[in-house]
Amino acid sequence: MPRQLTYAEEQEVFARLKAANPHPKGELEHVNAFTLLVAVVLSAQATDAGVNRATRTLWPVADTPAKMLALGEEGLVAHIRTIGLYRAKARNIIALSRLLIERHGGEVPSSRAALEALPGVGRKTANVVLNMWWGHPAQPVDTHVFRVANRTGIALGADVVAVERALENHVPVEYQTLSHHWLILHGRYVCLARRPRCPVCLIRDLCTFEDKTPS
Structure with a gap:
């Protein structure tokens, strides 16, 4: 069972994700x-x-x-x-x-x-x-966010509401507005469900997932 990351570890996780992608955006196309x-x-x-x-x-x-x-x-x-x-x-x-x-x-x-x-x-x-749209620090939890949050130790929870609450409690305030974008993209392209791409993961050394894929 992954452990919950410390505040300092959370800071480092999101600092790295931000450095790699300073302005993450949702991938659904819309005009208003x-x-x-x-x-x-x-x-x-x-x-x-x-x-x-x-x-x-x-x-x-x-x-x-x-x-x-x-x-x-x-x-x-x-x-x-x-x-x-x-x-x-x-x-x-x-x-x-x-x-x-x-x-x-x-x-x-x-x-x-x-x-x-x-x-x-x-x-x-x-x-x-x-x-x-409204810029609230709300935390949408889809399958990618749920998986990444639990697997890495960023936010632990048995269901989506528990993970949402954990994200609100553990993600540093300065990252909360964009955190779900980083987590979705990380889950979609790196922390895959069946075979996570651990060798290329930016937060591999911080992640508490025990079954990391080998280099």
Whole structure:
């Protein structure tokens, strides 16, 4: 079982990740808060690359709640058919577009409670929007963040909410706004699920994972 890193070790982990990538960004393509929200809803159980391929034709015709409602569920399906669970996602996106108009004047709210009240929007999706659009130090926990946080000892937790709380408690404040980007990218390209690329890992000497892949 990995141990929790010390504060000094956390500082060093994120200092190295920042030095290697000073301005990390999410990989979902979007043009405003609404398209970010929709992209994150679409990304559930799908890859960012797959979502981006679909939304490159969607955003030019439906980049606001009003335009999405005008497009309609079948029109939306025509754009996102290649994405998993596209029928359920289309229903949720049309429903959340309607609620954004009815409750929020067509704007994406900056409140977690208001975001989570929208169809298809869970805690992780709300945290992504709060962080990426509104600049809140929210900690979205997807499968990559959950794996990396636990495996390395950055933030230990048995479930995503526990890891979210651990990140809030252990990541130094100056790194919290961007920390989830660094962790996602590290999990996506270095700390892989089945065979982590430990020999090229920037934080190999700090990581508490015992089963490191050999050089």
